[in-house]
Amino acid sequence: MRLDVVTIFPEYLSPLDLSLIGKARREGLIDLAVHDLRYFTHDRHRTVDDNPYGGGAGMVMRPEPWGEALAHVMGAGEHGAVPHLLVPGPGGVRFTQAMARELAAEPWLAFACGRYEGIDERVVDEARCHMPVTVVSVGDYVLGGGEVAVLVMVEAIARLVPGVIGNADSLVEESHEDGLLEYPVFTKPPQWRGRGIPEVLLSGHHGQIARWRRDERLRRTALSRPDMIARLDPADLDARDREVLAEVAEVQACGGSQTQGTQFQADPPAVAD
Ligand code: SAM
Numbered sequence: 001m002r003l004d005v006v007t008i009f010p011e012y013l014s015p016l017d018l019s020l021i022g023k024a025r026r027e028g029l030i031d032l033a034v035h036d037l038r039y040f041t042h043d044r045h046r047t048v049d050d051n052p053y054g055g056g057a058g059m060v061m062r063p064e065p066w067g068e069a070l071a072h073v074m075g076a077g078e079h080g081a082v083p084h085l086l087v088p089g090p091g092g093v094r095f096t097q098a099m100a101r102e103l104a105a106e107p108w109l110a111f112a113c114g115r116y117e118g119i120d121e122r123v124v125d126e127a128r129c130h131m132p133v134t135v136v137s138v139g140d141y142v143l144g145g146g147e148v149a150v151l152v153m154v155e156a157i158a159r160l161v162p163g164v165i166g167n168a169d170s171l172v173e174e175s176h177e178d179g180l181l182e183y184p185v186f187t188k189p190p191q192w193r194g195r196g197i198p199e200v201l202l203s204g205h206h207g208q209i210a211r212w213r214r215d216e217r218l219r220r221t222a223l224s225r226p227d228m229i230a231r232l233d234p235a236d237l238d239a240r241d242r243e244v245l246a247e248v249a250e251v252q253a254c255g256g257s258q259t260q261g262t263q264f265q266a267d268p269p270a271v272a273d
Pocket of ligand 1: 087088089090091112113114115116117118119136137138139140141142143144145146147149
C-alpha cells in the first residue's frame with residue numbers, strides 16, 4: 001500500500017517510523033512518503049496561509065501550494081492511477097473501524113493535513129475532478145491540525161493491511177469489528193494486588209472460555225455503548241446472549257452500579273507500588 005501525506009509539519013509524522021508501521025515500512029508492506037507543503041511555495045517566506053475572505057479570525061491555507069502538492073503526489077501514479085484523497089476535517093464523515101477496513105484494501109491513499117482555519121474550499125472541489133476525495137473526521141472535537149488525525153487513520157488502516165500484524169487472528173474479535181467491544185484480557189501473574197483472574201480462563205475448556213468471552217463482550221458493550229447494542233441484528237443473538245443483555249438491563253433498571261470491568265475480584269488490599 002502506498003501512502004502520501006502532505007503537511008507543513010513533516011516531523012509530526014515521525015511516529016510512523018516506529019512500532020508496527022515502522023516495521024511494515026522497512027519490510028516494504030507500506031510505502032509512506034511525507035511531503036512538506038512549503039516546498040510548493042515560491043515566495044521568500046514560503047507562505048501557505050492568508051486572511052479569510054469575508055473577514056473573521058484566523059488564517060486560511062492558500063490553494064496554490066495545495067494544487068501543486070497534490071499534482072506532485074498524483075504525478076507518482078503509473079498508468080493513470082490516482083490516490084484516494086483523505087482530507088481530515090471536523091465536518092467530515094466519521095472515521096470508523098469499518099472505514100479503516102475498506103481503506104486498507106485500497107492500493108493508494110493520500111492525506112492533506114489542514115492547519116489554521118482549514119484549507120481553501122476550492123482545493124477539495126478541484127481535487128474531486130481528479131481523484132476520489134473524502135473529508136474525514138476522527139471525532140466531534142477540533143484539533144489544531146490534520147496531522148494527529150492522519151496518525152490515527154494511518155495506524156488504524158495500516159494494521160489491517162495483510163502481513164502488517166503477524167497473527168491476523170488477533171484482529172478478528174477486536175472492538176468494533178463485529179459491532180461489539182472486546183472482552184477483558186489478562187496475563188501473568190495469576191494474583192496481583194489481591195486480584196485474581198476469572199477461573200474459567202484457567203480451565204482449558206475452550207467452549208466455556210469462548211462463551212465467557214462472548215458474555216463479557218455483550219456486557220461491556222451494553223454498559224459502555226448501548227448505541228452499539230441497539231444496532232445489533234436480533235437474529236445474530238442466541239438465547240444466552242439475550243439472557244446476558246437482560247441481566248445487564250435489570251441491573252441498570254435497579255440503579256445498579258455495575259461498571260465496565262470485571263466484577264469477580266475480592267476487595268484489593270491497600271498496596272503501595
Ligand atoms: N475551522 C475549522 C472548523 O471549525 O471546522 C477547524 C480547523 S482546525 C483548527 C485545523 C485542521 O485540523 C483542520 O483543517 C483539519 O485538518 C484538522 N482537524 C481538526 N479537527 C479535526 C477532526 N475532528 N478530525 C479530523 N481533522 C481535524
